[in-house]
Amino acid sequence: MPAVFARKALIQGDWARNVRLHIDAGRIARVDVEAAPAADESVLGIVVPGLPNAHSHAFQRALAGHAEYRGDDEQDTFWTWRERMYRLAGRIDAAALAAIARQAYIEMLSSGYTAVAEFHYLHREPGSGDRRALFDAVRSAADETGIRLTYVPVLYERAGFDNPRPQPQQHGFALSIDEFLEHYEEAKSHAHDGMNVAIGVHSLRAVCAESLARVAAAARSDACPMHIHIAEQQGEVDQCLDALGLRPIEWLLENAEVDSRWCLVHATHMTDQELERLSATGAIVCLCPSTEANLGDGLFALRRWLSAGGRIAIGSDSHISINPFEELRWLEYGQRLKTRSRNVAAIGRRHTGRRLFELAAEGGALACGLPGGELRARAPADFLVLDDHNPMLSGHSDESILDALVFSGFTLPIDRVMVDGNWQLVDGRHRSREYARSEFNRVVRSFLAAESGS
Ligand SMILES: [Zn+2]
Numbered sequence: 001m002p003a004v005f006a007r008k009a010l011i012q013g014d015w016a017r018n019v020r021l022h023i024d025a026g027r028i029a030r031v032d033v034e035a036a037p038a039a040d041e042s043v044l045g046i047v048v049p050g051l052p053n054a055h056s057h058a059f060q061r062a063l064a065g066h067a068e069y070r071g072d073d074e075q076d077t078f079w080t081w082r083e084r085m086y087r088l089a090g091r092i093d094a095a096a097l098a099a100i101a102r103q104a105y106i107e108m109l110s111s112g113y114t115a116v117a118e119f120h121y122l123h124r125e126p127g128s129g130d131r132r133a134l135f136d137a138v139r140s141a142a143d144e145t146g147i148r149l150t151y152v153p154v155l156y157e158r159a160g161f162d163n164p165r166p167q168p169q170q171h172g173f174a175l176s177i178d179e180f181l182e183h184y185e186e187a188k189s190h191a192h193d194g195m196n197v198a199i200g201v202h203s204l205r206a207v208c209a210e211s212l213a214r215v216a217a218a219a220r221s222d223a224c225p226m227h228i229h230i231a232e233q234q235g236e237v238d239q240c241l242d243a244l245g246l247r248p249i250e251w252l253l254e255n256a257e258v259d260s261r262w263c264l265v266h267a268t269h270m271t272d273q274e275l276e277r278l279s280a281t282g283a284i285v286c287l288c289p290s291t292e293a294n295l296g297d298g299l300f301a302l303r304r305w306l307s308a309g310g311r312i313a314i315g316s317d318s319h320i321s322i323n324p325f326e327e328l329r330w331l332e333y334g335q336r337l338k339t340r341s342r343n344v345a346a347i348g349r350r351h352t353g354r355r356l357f358e359l360a361a362e363g364g365a366l367a368c369g370l371p372g373g374e375l376r377a378r379a380p381a382d383f384l385v386l387d388d389h390n391p392m393l394s395g396h397s398d399e400s401i402l403d404a405l406v407f408s409g410f411t412l413p414i415d416r417v418m419v420d421g422n423w424q425l426v427d428g429r430h431r432s433r434e435y436a437r438s439e440f441n442r443v444v445r446s447f448l449a450a451e452s453g454s
Contacts, residue, residue, distance in 0.1 A: 001029060004418070005037050007388060008398075009047035012376045013358065015398040019047065023381045026420040031377055045388035045415060046401065049375050050114025051324040051357070052148075052364030054286045055227075055265050055315025057119060058101035058138060059092050060085060062444050064320050078233050078295045085318075086169035091450060093125050094133035096443045101141035103440035106430045107322040108147055111412060114382040114419045115148035117315070117368045119227055119265070121156045121173045121202055123183065131179070135187060142195065144432060146424035148382060150368040151187055152227050154200040155180045155207050155215055161243030164208070173202070177211040181218060188222075196369045200227030200263075204240055204248050209255060216256050225261050225369045227286075228252070232266035232297050249274040258283050263313065263367040268298045275301060279308035284363045288317035289330035299334045303344050306359075313363035328356040328406045353403030385416035 002023045009019040009031075016033040023029065037043050067084045070076050092100070101118075108116055118138050125133040135151070142149035156173040157180075158164045166174040175183065184199055191197045199219050201207045207215075219226035231237055231248045240248045249270050252258060260282030267285045270278070278285075287300055295318070305312070314327040321327075332352055335344035345359075346352040362373035372379045386393065386405070390413030396404050405412070417425035424430060 002421075003041075004044060004047070004385075005035070005041050006044045006047040006385065008045070010049065010375060012374050021047070021375070021381070023418075023421045026381055028375060028377055028379050028381050031375070044385045046386040046393070047375065047383050048357075048386065048402070049361050049373065050382045050384050050417065050419065051112055051360055052115040052117070052313065052368045052370065053108055053113040053316055053324065054117045054263060054284070054313035054364045054367035055119055055288055055317050056104070056108075056116050057318065058104045058141070059089060059097055059122060060317075061104040061107075061319040061322075062092075062100045062447060063088050063318070066448075078297065079235065081295055083169075087451070088447065089122060089172060090126055090169060091447055092122060092134070093127060094130070094137040096447075097122065097134055097137040098141050099436075099439040099443045101138055102145055102432070102436045104319055104322065105141055105145040105147045106433060106436050108316070109145060109417050109419070109424050109430055110414065110428070111323040111325070112384050112414055112417070113147070113316075113322075113324055114384070114417060115150065115364070115368050115370060116142070117150040117152050117198065117225075117227065117263075118142075119152045119154055119200060121154045123153075123156075123175050123180075124172045126172055131175075131183065132186065135183070139190065139195065145430070145436075146419050146422060148195075148368075148370070148380070148419050150196040150198050150225070150370070151191075152198045152200050152225070153180065153184050153187055154202050154227065155211055156202040157207050157211060158205075160205045161239050177214055181214065184218060196224075198225040198227060198369050203229040203236070204244075204251065205236060212256065219261060220257070223261065225263055225367055227263045227265060227367070229265045230267055231269040232292070234269055234298070237269045247271065247274065249278055253277050253281070260284070260311075260366065265315065265317075266292065266297065266300070268292060268300050270301060272304070275304055275310070276308060279305060279310035282311065284311045284313050284367050286313040286315050286363075286367055287327070287331055288315045289327050289334060290321040291317035293330060293334070294318065294320040299338055302331060302335050303339070303347070306345060306347050311363040311366070312359050313367040314360045323412070324360065325406050325409075325412065328353070328360060332356060332406075351399050351403050353406035354399065356406060357402045381421040382419050383417075384414050385418075387413045387415040
């Protein structure tokens with residue numbers, strides 16, 4: 001049975017020394033601690049669990065850095081960014097999506113994400129109208145790169161609360177509820193070991209109440225995670241109040257059986273009362289701090305949420321940045337800037353980086369429908385090997401290693417990454433890195449040429 005030997009590993013939340021992880025069929029079969037390496041056995045540095053990326057729109061990786069200028073609009077907001085994102089989405093065929101997702105997934109693996117929940121609403125390929133080509137592109141990008149995929153098809157049926165039809169730019173997203181559930185069943189039939197299927201709706205504004213109920217019923221009967229964007233923007237809260245008489249989270253709590261399988265993405269604008277009620281359901285809030293900052297969404301009430309026992313996951317969402325440690329850093333920094341205090345997330349615990357890491361590992365696994373969040377026998381063999389000679393980790397005690405990883409570096413000390421029992425990154429490099437880069441560059445240049453020509 002293959003095995004990995006490390007000087008130190010985070011096993012079931014505790015540091016262990018001289019650890020041998022026996023790997024079998026993609027899982028950790030056994031863990032030996034205080035072991036001695038065999039004469040011919042290579043000894044690696046520090047093993048920690050990989051982090052799940054609980055919210056991704058892979059195609060938006062092609063937009064990262066291309067919307068950081070002020071256009072003709074008087075105010076540049078989420079809604080003006082969305083118009084640029086729609087122009088991009090309208091150009092993405094299956095070949096382009098495969099190239100973009102491949103690059104995004106390699107960047108995820110290289111920065112410490114071992115799993116991704118792909119929140120997918122590009123249901124019709126531009127031009128052909130094909131209803132499974134873009135799903136196949138996501139699946140093949142995950143297969144080629146080796147990241148663990150949770151495919152989350154999401155329903156998008158209308159332009160807004162008062163507009164039952166999609167806008168022309170949303171045509172590629174829109175499916176009827178019957179077409180959508182048919183697609184979900186088909187996706188499930190393609191699920192194989194290493195790929196999960198969850199389900200979701202884009203947002204309250206994009207679906208009617210009856211359709212939301214049918215999607216939630218499918219999630220309940222399959223016991224799979226149920227994802228939704230919610231309360232990201234104040235404008236969305238105002239529209240919901242106008243149309244339904246309640247705020248989005250309030251409405252959801254009144255009209256759906258929200259429980260620990262639900263993953264509410266953003267939940268930025270939430271009253272104290274909504275926060276108390278939502279935390280009691282066990283639902284996960286998926287926070288995407290670099291995207292939320294980039295789009296000017298607002299700040300999540302992290303301290304109150306964690307004090308109420310709320311669960312979190314993190315996601316790279318628009319991929320303006322792909323780095324889980326940067327997400328965790330900005331999650332904490334937003335709170336420090338707001339409260340003019342330090343170590344806000346470290347409630348009841350002394351170390352902020354470690355607490356954030358553990359919360360994101362556990363909540364991310366739940367949101368992706370994975371067993372795990374920590375390394376132990378029978379858990380998936382999904383982990384990172386850190387280079388313990390890297391200056392970032394110099395002089396750090398067991399308690400502060402994860403603080404260093406979250407707060408003190410730009411270049412990550414990730415030496416190797418294993419997913420499903422296979423090395424996907426060795427010596428800090430993914431085997432398909434050069435190919436992925438050249439294909440991604442080609443696609444992005446062709447988009448830019450088409451933009452400037454249109
Ligand atoms: Zn999103």
